[in-house]
Amino acid sequence: MFQKWVEKTIVLGEEKTVEVRKDSFWKRRVRIMARVGLEITSVENFDEVINKPCVFCMPEKLAKFDEKIFGKEMLENEHAFLFPNINPYAAHSAVCAFKKHYIKPGDFNATMIENNLELCMKYLEKVREMDEKAKYFSINWNYMMPAGASILHPHMQVVASEHPTTYMEKVMEDKNAFKEYVREEVKSERFVGSVDNIEIFTPFAPFGFNEIVGVVKGSLNGNISNIASVLEKIISYYASIDRNSFNIAIYSSFDDSIPPHFRCITRQNMVKYYRNDCMFFEKLHEEVILEKKPEEVARELRKFLKT
Ligand SMILES: [Zn+2]
Structure with a gap:
């Protein structure tokens, strides 16, 4: 399932190496090399953006649900509120914002995430209840602008549809192969541990920087508080390595076609004149x-989870 090789070349008399990894489940390759500057790690002050007026701090200006269907215009609890996405990504698309306008990665706690x-x-x-065809869903998070957020105020996004995403379709194509993929990762040196009913590993061929995958044992509904507690630890780990922008996606379905799991990656930090972390490759x-x-990410996270 996993193959890797090293390509070598000489530049200015010095040997340079590129490790290429091929993952046959995802049918994709990654390249690992010495620093190329795609991962920006410096931390700058961005108070100017934090202090801008924000639409999520003005709930009266946000889209509302039809009360006849939802019973309420907006769903709400102690730390969060949920409303329709004004720019829907699918037949069902909502935004779930935290009540606080700005939360540093190190300040998210499990209760807030669980809420x-x-x-x-x-x-x-x-x-x-409304649409029995809408089988596939995901809960997603772009934290800060380099991760794709258009609004700084932290918020997750729920997307549900009768059609899966490209990623979900790959998982569904062969569910046994996906299970085999997870088994291979869990057997590897990249397995971080089984924490709160979630198997955590760093993938052989990551989709992004500092990627961490969590596979839920059991149903998504029965493990919300476990996921929140693991996400708190992962985000705290990201804070500990000075990253202030990340993406998270939790994938699942109402039938049994997508085993509930999530992926977390860091993006570039909030710096003013940044080089994008995606290029032609x-x-x-x-x-x-x-x-x-x-x-190395697995080693760091393992150490972090123990302390
Ligand atoms: Zn705000």
């Missing part, structure tokens, strides 16, 4: 360039 995920699940229950060749091996 947010609970509202996402409530919304999905309604979707299920990522966008046009479907290959990710990495500067750190997933085995």
Whole structure:
């Protein structure tokens, strides 16, 4: 399932190496090399953006649900509120914002994340009642602008449809092969541990920087608080290595076709004149360039989870 080789070349009298990895389940390759500057790690002050007026701080300006269908215009609990996405990505598309306008990665706690995920699940229950065709869903998070967020105020996004995404379709194509893929990763040196009912590993051929995958044992609904507690640890790990932008996706379905699991990656930090972390390799060749091996990420995370 996993193959790797090293390509060598001489530049200015010095040997340079590129490790190429091929993952036959995902049918994709990644390249790992010494620093190429795609992963920006410096931390700059961005108070100017934090202090801008924000539409998520003005709930009256946000889109509302039809009260006849949802019973409420907006779903709400102590730390989060959920409302329709004004730019829907699918037949069912909602935004679940945290109540605080700005939260540093190190300041997210499990309760806040759990509150947010609970509202996402409530919304999905309604979707299920309204539209039995909408089988596939995901809960997604772009944290900060380099990760694709258009608004700084932290928020997750729920997307549900009768059609899977490209990623989901790959998982569904051969569910046994996906299970075999997870088994291979769990057997490897990249397995971080089984924490709160979730098997955590760093993948052989990551989709992005510092990638961590969690596979839920059991149902998604029954493990919301476990996922929240693991995500708190992962985000705290990202904070500990000074990353302030990340993406998270939780994938699942109402039938049994997509085993509930999530992927987390860091993106570039919030710096003013940044170089994008996607170039021709990522966008046009479907290959990710990495500067750190997933085995190293696993070692760091393992150490972090123990302390
Ligand atoms: Zn705000």
